[in-house]
Amino acid sequence: SSELTQDPAVSVALGQTVRITCQGDSLRYYFASWYQQKPGQAPVIFMYGNNNRPSGIPDRFTGSRSGNTASLTITGAQAEDEADYFCNSRDISGNHLIFGGGTKLTVL
Amino acid sequence: QVQLQESGPGLVKPSETLFLTCTVSGDSLRSQYWSWSWIRQPPGKGLEWIGSGSHTGNTDYNPSLKSRVTISLDTSKNEFFLELTSVIAADTAVYYCARLTTLTSLSLVYFDSWGQGTLVTVSS
Numbered sequence: 001s002s003e004l005t006q007d008p009a010v011s012v013a014l015g016q017t018v019r020i021t022c023q024g025d026s027l028r029y030y031f032a033s034w035y036q037q038k039p040g041q042a043p044v045i046f047m048y049g050n051n052n053r054p055s056g057i058p059d060r061f062t063g064s065r066s067g068n069t070a071s072l073t074i075t076g077a078q079a080e081d082e083a084d085y086f087c088n089s090r091d092i093s094g095n096h097l098i099f100g101g102g103t104k105l106t107v108l
Numbered sequence: 109q110v111q112l113q114e115s116g117p118g119l120v121k122p123s124e125t126l127f128l129t130c131t132v133s134g135d136s137l138r139s140q141y142w143s144w145s146w147i148r149q150p151p152g153k154g155l156e157w158i159g160s161g162s163h164t165g166n167t168d169y170n171p172s173l174k175s176r177v178t179i180s181l182d183t184s185k186n187e188f189f190l191e192l193t194s195v196i197a198a199d200t201a202v203y204y205c206a207r208l209t210t211l212t213s214l215s216l217v218y219f220d221s222w223g224q225g226t227l228v229t230v231s232s
Contacts, residue, residue, distance in 0.1 A: 030215045030216065030217075031215055031216040033216070033217065033219070035219070042204055042222040042223065042225050043155065043204075044222070045219060045220050045221075048209075048216060048220075049211070049214055049216045049218075054220070086154065086155050088155075088217070088218065088219070090217060095168065096168060096169075096170060097145075097160070097168075097170075097208075097217060099147075099154060099156065099157060101154045102155070
């Protein structure tokens, strides 16, 4: 498959833990990267590979992979974490790049 | 710190060619560590990778757009370009340029820097 599948919407109570997932056959062979996008802004890299956070990204964000699923976990979600989150990786052929459809995270 | 800035027309007529420029500062397009990409996002929708190019001349394109897309680099001006021919209404989107890091040993790619994006509307 050349697709990455994400839940369209996820909600979490303030201060609780939430996991955002990304499924695809290619994730058995390639790591995912994760981007946060707020309304009217460009996406920002939030996680890449096996739990690598760029400078400035809070440590409440962690990344992981199991089988064909990559996950972005927020431990102690904050109001400012409300945003769209996109995963990205190579397709199964390894020749092209693909994005998941995105998950809209709501912090209640 | 690298910065990217898209520029180009905000309105293109159907069947015409869309041409965008990405001006890069704080890094060189000649760097061996990165390639340079275009990504788009239709209003209210998700992200779509258009393609990537490097100073070696290598290019990769989204199969769904390959017949209409050309990405090229001008290393003397530190700019790279997107050309999309025969545009239709479905090509209306915010177009982003971005720097792509590839770590082959880790089977990992990621876009570590993005421009602010430019909205292109296809309409007569």
